[in-house]
Amino acid sequence: MTKATYSIGSNNETKKLEAKKALAILNKYFEGLTAFEVNGVWKGTPEKTLRVEVITDKSRKSLRQIAHEVAQELKQEAVLLEFSTPVMEFIK
Numbered sequence: 001m002t003k004a005t006y007s008i009g010s011n012n013e014t015k016k017l018e019a020k021k022a023l024a025i026l027n028k029y030f031e032g033l034t035a036f037e038v039n040g041v042w043k044g045t046p047e048k049t050l051r052v053e054v055i056t057d058k059s060r061k062s063l064r065q066i067a068h069e070v071a072q073e074l075k076q077e078a079v080l081l082e083f084s085t086p087v088m089e090f091i092k
Contacts (some may be wrong), residue, residue, distance in 0.1 A: 001088070004054050004063045007080035008070055009040055010047040017048035018074050025070050029062075030054045042077075055088065 006026070010017045019037065026033060033054045040049030056063070060083060067079045 001055055001057055001085075002060070002063075003084045003086050003088075004056060004058075005080075005082040005084075006050075006052040006054075006067060006070065007040065007082075008050045008052065008074060009042050009076060009079075010049070012075045012077060015047070017050060019050045022050050022052070022070055022074060025073055026052055026054070026066070029058070029066050030056060 008017075008022045017037065019035070023033075023035060033052050035050060035052045038049050038051055040047055058066075063081060063083075067081045070076070071079045
């Protein structure tokens with residue numbers, strides 16, 4: 001399993017964070033996720049940013065394709081995608 005974290009900035013044209021639109025795209029690919037809004041900076045300009053964490057068995061290639069879709073749909077120059085392999089358990 002991989003933990004993937006997407007950092008999605010504000011729309012380059014409107015300068016607004018389109019969190020609902022971003023989550024609608026990501027919800028197509030993941031059963032569960034954690035999302036929170038943070039303040040980010042891109043090329044020296046502060047902007048609202050959505051951080052989305054998922055635990056998945058999808059390939060890194062698939063995760064990159066999802067990031068590309070988000071970037072295109074939200075008119076982003078780039079979406080940051082971080083990978084990690086944490087030690088984790090689902091406790092019931």
